[in-house]
Amino acid sequence: xxxxxxxxxxxxxxxxxxxxxxxxxxxxxxxxxxxxxxxxxxxxxxxxxxxxxxxxxxxxxxxxxxxxxxxxxxxxxxxxxxxxxxxxxxxxxxxxxxxxxxxxxxxxxxxxxxxxxxxxxxxxxxxxxxxxxxxxxxxxxxxxxxxxxxxxxxxxxxxxxxxxxxxxxxxxxxxxxxxxxxxxxxxxxxxxxxxxxxxxxxxxxxxxxxxxxxxxxxxxxxxxxxxxxxxxxxxxxxxxxxxxxxxxxxxxxxxxxxxxxxxxxxxxxxxxxxxxxxxxxxxxxxxxxxxxxxxxxxxx
Ligand SMILES: Nc1ncnc2c1ncn2[C@@H]1O[C@H](COP(=O)(O)OP(=O)(O)OP(=O)(O)O)[C@@H](O)[C@H]1O
Numbered sequence: 001x002x003x004x005x006x007x008x009x010x011x012x013x014x015x016x017x018x019x020x021x022x023x024x025x026x027x028x029x030x031x032x033x034x035x036x037x038x039x040x041x042x043x044x045x046x047x048x049x050x051x052x053x054x055x056x057x058x059x060x061x062x063x064x065x066x067x068x069x070x071x072x073x074x075x076x077x078x079x080x081x082x083x084x085x086x087x088x089x090x091x092x093x094x095x096x097x098x099x100x101x102x103x104x105x106x107x108x109x110x111x112x113x114x115x116x117x118x119x120x121x122x123x124x125x126x127x128x129x130x131x132x133x134x135x136x137x138x139x140x141x142x143x144x145x146x147x148x149x150x151x152x153x154x155x156x157x158x159x160x161x162x163x164x165x166x167x168x169x170x171x172x173x174x175x176x177x178x179x180x181x182x183x184x185x186x187x188x189x190x191x192x193x194x195x196x197x198x199x200x201x202x203x204x205x206x207x208x209x210x211x212x213x214x215x216x217x218x219x220x221x222x223x224x225x226x227x228x229x230x231x232x233x234x235x236x237x238x239x240x241x242x243x244x245x246x247x248x249x250x251x252x253x254x255x256x257x258x259x260x261x262x263x264x265x266x267x268x269x270x271x272x273x274x275x276x277x278x279x280x281x282x283x284x285x286x287x288x289x290x291x292x293x294x295x296x297x298x299x300x
Contacts, residue, residue: 003029004027004028004029004063005028005029005030005031005032005064005065005157005158005190006026006027006028006034006051006062006063006064006158006190006192007027007061007062007063007064008024008025008026008027008047008051008060008061008062008063009025009060009061009062009063010023010024010025010059010060010061011023011024011025011047011050011057011059011060011061011062011070012024012057012058012059012060013043013046013047013049013050013055013056013057013058014058015046019058019214020043020046020214021043021046021047021050021214022043022213022214022215023059023060023215024043024047024060024209024211024214024215024216025060025216025219026207026209026216026219028158028190028192028207029190030188030190031185031188031189031190032190032206032207033181033184033185033190033191033192033193033204033205033206033207034191034192034193034205034206034207034208034209035192035193035194035195035201035204035205035207035208035209036048036192036193036194036195036209036211036216037195037196037198037201037208037209037210037211037237038196038210038211038212038237039196039212039237040196042211042212042213042214043211043213043214044194044195044196044211045162045194047211048160048162048192048194050062050070051070051083051158051160051192052078052081052083052085052160053069053070053075053076053077053078053081053083054078056070056072056075057070057071057072057075058072059072060072064081064082064083064157064158065082065157065158069081081157081158082154082156082157082158083156083157083158083159083160084151084152084154084156084158084159084160085151085159085160085161085162086144086147086148086151086159086160086161086162086164087147087162087163087164088162088163088164088166088167089167091147092135092143092146092147092150093135094134094135094136095134096134096135097131097132097133097134098122098127098130098131098132098133098134098135098138098146099115099118099122099131099132101135101146101150102118102121102122102146102149102150102153103115103117103118103153104150105150105153105154106118106153106154117153118131118149118153119131121149121150121152121153122146122149124149124152124183124186124187125145125146125148125149125183126145127142127145127146127149130142130146140167140168140172141168141172141175141176144164144165144168144176145176145179147164148164148180148183152187152189156189157190158190158191158192159184159189159190159191159192160191160192160193160194161180161191161192161193161194162193162194163194163195163196164180164193165177165195165197165200166195166197173197173199173200174199174200174203177200177203177204178203178204180204181203181204193205198237198238198239201222202222205222206221207219207220207221208220208221208222208225210225210233210234210237210238212233212237217230217231217233217234218230218231218234223285225238226238226239226245226285227245227285245285245286246262246263246264246270246285246286247262247263247283247284247285247286248260248261248262248263248280248281248282248283248284248285248286249261249262249263249269249282250282251280251281251282253276256275256276257273257274257275257276258273258274258275258276258278258279259271259272259273260272260273260274260280262286
């Protein structure tokens with residue numbers, strides 16, 4: 001019995017003779033956040049559009065909440081899929097207030113219930129004070145939060161995000177990616193995001209599908225992609241530096257600090273003191289940045 005919320009099985013997408021997606025398979029459990037990561041032209045958007053129902057699949061199938069919505073034989077219309085979308089350019093209606101933008105897809109609710117749902121979603125994305133504002137009065141990050149509220153308002157079975165942060169500056173991107181992850185987890189939303197930015201993918205996703213020329217070359221947790229990249233292509237897509245795995249082998253909690261013992265290898269242990277907010281478990285693996293300003297070099 002299928003327990004997955006989203007099941008993509010051996011999907012092909014063609015544009016005429018050209019095959020943009022080749023036998024792509026992945027699954028997402030309910031509430032799980034996935035990401036399609038890869039360079040420009042590798043087929044990420046084509047696969048996302050096929051899941052949304054904007055492109056037909058030429059082979060394979062897409063099953064959402066145990067309902068087949070795409071196969072070579074039949075395609076459910078996008079508006080009947082219970083799939084929400086967030087786009088790169090926010091795509092808010094410029095002539096509608098924030099409140100009406102968010103309420104737009106809420107059909108079948110009476111006015112009072114609709115207003116309550118809109119306010120609930122605006123509070124969730126911390127835009128409760130902006131209900132009467134218009135899109136042009138908001139910053140890019142605020143507009144994207146409204147777009148997210150609008151997509152989440154009808155409680156879709158799946159949320160698709162197409163490069164949702166790419167028109168924002170780098171610092172805001174990572175910050176928003178983290179916020180959006182917390183929000184999607186809080187609402188138990190199942191979501192699949194497209195990005196070419198690995199930092200964004202790592203900030204957001206439980207599982208990442210690395211794509212290369214139409215293929216999903218590896219679909220795994222961020223940690224496993226680091227630990228066991230399937231191919232050199234994946235290793236390169238994930239990190240351009242050397243990998244230095246550290247495992248937490250010991251933890252001692254002080255009153256205002258935590259002392260960790262990190263193992264670099266069986267006989268190399270590194271002590272590390274952090275604030276009480278860095279809460280890590282023994283056995284956890286870390287990736288670290290080396291700050292060369294503080295490095296000490298010894299002559300051989
Ligand atoms: N409507 C179309 N007609 C013909 N070819 C297309 C069409 N849309 C996309 N392609 C081609 O399919 C391939 C995959 O495109 P797709 O947009 O899925 O890639 P992507 O990984 O999302 O890239 P990007 O990050 O640049 O958006 C590319 O070679 C592209 O030129």
